[in-house]
Amino acid sequence: MAPPILMLRDIHLTFGGTPLLEGAELSVSQGERLCVVGRNGSGKSTLLKIAAGLIEADAGERFVQPGATVRYLAQEPDLSEFATTLAYVEAGLAPGDDPYRAQYLLTQLGLTGAEETARLSGGEARRAALARVLAPAPDILLLDEPTNHLDLPAIEWLEAELKGTRSALVLISHDRRFLERLSQAAIWLDRGVARRLDAGFAQFESWRDDILGREELDRHKLDRKLAMEADWLRYGVTARRKRNMGRLRALESLRKQRREQRRATGAVKLAAAEGEVSGKLVVEAKAVSKGYGDTVVVRDFSCRIQRGDRVGIVGPNGAGKTTLLNLLTGELAPDSGVVRLGANLQWVALDQKRESLDPTWTLTEALTGGRGDTVIVDGKSKHVVSYMKDFLFTPIQARSPVGALSGGERGRLMLARALARPSNLLVLDEPTNDLDLETLDLLQEMLADYSGTVLLVSHDRDFLDRVVTSVIVSEGDGRWTEYAGGYSDMVIQRGRGVEAKEVAMPAARPIRAKAEGEAEGEAVPAPKPRAKRKLSFKEKHALQTLPAKMEGLRAEMAGLQAKLADADLYRRDPAAFEEAVKALDGAGAALAQAEDEWLTLELLREELEDG
Template sequence: MLRGLPFPADPLYMRGDMAPPPLLLLTDIRLNFGTTPLLAGASLGVGAGERLTLVGRNGSGKSTLLKIAAGLAEPDGGTRFVQPGATVRYLPQEPDLSGFPTTLAYVESGLGPGDDPYRARYLLEQLGLSGEETPAVLSGGEARRAALARVLAPQPDILLLDEPTNHLDLPAIEWLEGELRSLRSALVLISHDRRFLENLSRAMVWLDRGVTRRLDQGFAHFEAWRDQVLEDEEREAHKLTRKIAREEDWLRYGVTARRKRNVRRLGELHDLRKRRRERVGALGKVSMAAAEAGGSGSLVVSAEEISKTYDGRTVVAPFSTRVLRGDRVGIVGPNGAGKTTLLNMLTGNLPPDSGEIRLGTGLEMVSLDQRRASLDPAMTLQKALTGDDSDLVHVGGTARHVIGYMKDFLFPPEQARTPLGVLSGGERGRVMLARAMARPSNLLVLDEPTNDLDLETLDLLQELIADYAGTVLLVSHDRDFLDRCTTSVIAYEGAGRWQEYAGGYSDMVAQRGHGVQARASASTLAPARSTPAPLPQAGEALAGPRRLNMREREALKTLPARMDKLHAEIRKLGEILADPGLYARDKPRFDKASAMLAERQAELAKAEEEWLELEMLREAAEGN
């Protein structure tokens, strides 16, 4: 039995001792796609000034329900009521600006007779647009900003916002939060940005298996409530199964007694079986684990005074950092600041104009890019996962059937032959994750990994990063995701300057005094901080950092090649010992290889430690 707070019918709202009637009410909304029910009695009530969040899995029907609320889609059944005179504005996931000569004309087309025309220009300016842009050449982020200005300008009674933070950078997201808080409009939000929801929501509507449940508390309370609902439902399912088993036992052994009672009980059994058939089980959970390769060296990335300039504009001013094994480093900044450029330099995919990048030994890198560029729309889901349209996916060297692996990422078997081009944005995001997680790695590079993912998939991605033994470099605008996943944050400071802060996004704000700014004045910024030099040893404090002697300079030069050689030997010995029959077949060789492996691992650890100490001494002496 589905549980939760039911939505009242219209007459209940009209009682004098209750709250005033809602501005918008959807009741018993039903909609099928073919023979599959998407909405099976969903309801939504929005009162004046309410702040609602609509949550649910990707594909659960949230966007469809919001379109029905906006009057842009017709359900198969149910009713939609809007208070006479109430104004409603709707922000779609993909706004259509075609047919308008400028962004200002597009925004002004959403104004009513009594609306303030100056507010349209004001909002565009606040969102970084002049109003003279040609819509056809706008980026996804610019189109989203124009669409936001269009729905915000009239200050309507009800705002229906579908993923309003998509394609927005952190300054724009934080501005939008402030703007929405200042409005008297009722809000219905769909978003995967937890911090955004925590800051704005006052009630939750959970769309699950076609029906809605309401919680009159904010997002911070939602997950505990949802889990309790599912636990209660599971207990009900077990009780139903036990009752059916008892009735079936009676049917087999007691059907000859007192016929009238038997007929009634037989009818009850049929009813119970019908309830079980009609009960839609809770959707499975994403099962996500990265296939991990052997360990990398202690040093993963060393960047020394790297810089990058495009067309005379400094994207990265001289910047230094060091990334060690196990670090989780986030990169944040406004759109166009150069986050992806910096990420590509740190991973060796883009050479710096000046300075030096050194990558550690034994790195096996897996990347997830924000553009989903590697997904061929004509390719089937099965081929995207297997690579050759076979039945097997190789996950960390282990063969798995593609259908089982698809289920781990919530794809039903019938989607195996579905072209990627017809999948939703969230589904394509899960395909990218599934492909990335199958490849062995010790360095995960994630560029906007949270785009289009639902909250539960985001939870599991966060758990994956927490459990991952390797190193993670990521770009994200999701503040909650950064807080949960990063050990340090590299933030844009303006004029190409970047600075690293220990901790997550909130720690960065605490140290910095503010979040990511859209435009920073170069004159007010401190120079970008390089990696701090180590604390001086006893006896060095007064004399200052000493220079490397000749032996140390030679060691610093030759140690990287030595570490590469040791890592190759360790890998070869590991392959020998991976033979399951070696111990029984040739114990002396097994013992010798084991001893050599331990010896080489110790040598590698010593070499890495020596190299790091010398590198830090060199940086301190040169004042890097």
């Protein structure tokens, strides 16, 4: 195995109370791809900050190979010192780095470079921060939730970009498919200890469950031994007391061992309080349109949603997913067309920005509405502390302000508020934001058992595949189409995934911010012209070979489609049918990636030739 270029050894850290890290270790070799997984609050982000040199551990050793470059992506990047996104990204380049790459990455991530950093949304700031850490092509990339606030096109582009990088990767993410496609090893951070699995995330959950199962068995054996020793202590012969002091000491040691064991954090208990049964028809939209000014967000859209349907809504940021959701629930009136809601609807909504949470509330007030200490769940009264425990909040947090909660804790609080109310229609706008993998599993199971109807906006492809029965996707220009099945089924039927919205590039590079001490009205010197860039050998080779590769993929897809056209294939050989579907999905994704790469290079070639 290659020697590590970054190593953390025997890391200990305590912020007060229970230790956060107890002997945690991390080793990263050249080109290695690791994912760090664990419950919210287990210390994943802290471990990454220690690896980046931003936090000093109480004890332990950090080693970085001399000359190795490390770039760290924070969950909440700070761009306040820079006037524009391009200035922010260029400031991360080292001497000798390709200056064109800053603008190229911003464009690929849907930014122009002219955006003022003071006016950026959370998603735009995340895209600029990604461009900044990717631009220098460092030896090690430490990425904390890189897919947060990104839409599907940006997530899929980032996947392709990271697959092609030579940098070693350490990833924290709650996006299963993202981790499955990128990771080669997993670090499980649990109760302060880091365990390593030398296999990708696809193998992680079964490995973790085996470990927890063995721990539970060991704990059961320890409990039985304690019971036997305690029985001996109560009923043993007193004459033997003197020569059995060693056995007494062993019993005390066992009791101490049992007290000091840190058990795995309990699971969130998710159950929706279901209301009365709704009518068979839930929502019917006929030729619905909605626009703002000259922009048409929804154009001539029709659909019919019935009781029990689980409908996903997907599209790039800015396509109008939330607008469509509000039209379908009657919260927003259409400019033309008709939306008819079914009878006896009781619906509960979860908004993606958590705007309904007042940061000055305590957790008790947020769950009870400020009325007493009980919550009505499914028609029954329950003490608020007991209900909080179902969502992994501790009793001491009952009087804590909402503003002090982490993103994951706010997500769980929103779920707790929403699921306490009786409903037969759940309207979920980005419910998976900031939730850990175990909570996502339980949310998925709850939705599978829910007898009502679900409208879901999400960028999580795996979650969509596990939950929805149909997908409404943005086709651009305000047009939306419904496809049967999950996200992967939609990609197969449509022949492509969700495309990014086109970005209007600025006519000229923005004027730089005035330097400190520069006189008012003083002329700003023009930037020195850069040497004319040429296509690299790798780019020229890709331009020459990609057309043949794309033709090969199209031929492969045509053969697979012909195979799937056989109506008896599934009945004859279900395994062959599933294998063909997966192969078609993979070939379609590879073709889309190759087409994007070829188009990017062709545009670059034309730009350089014209220049």
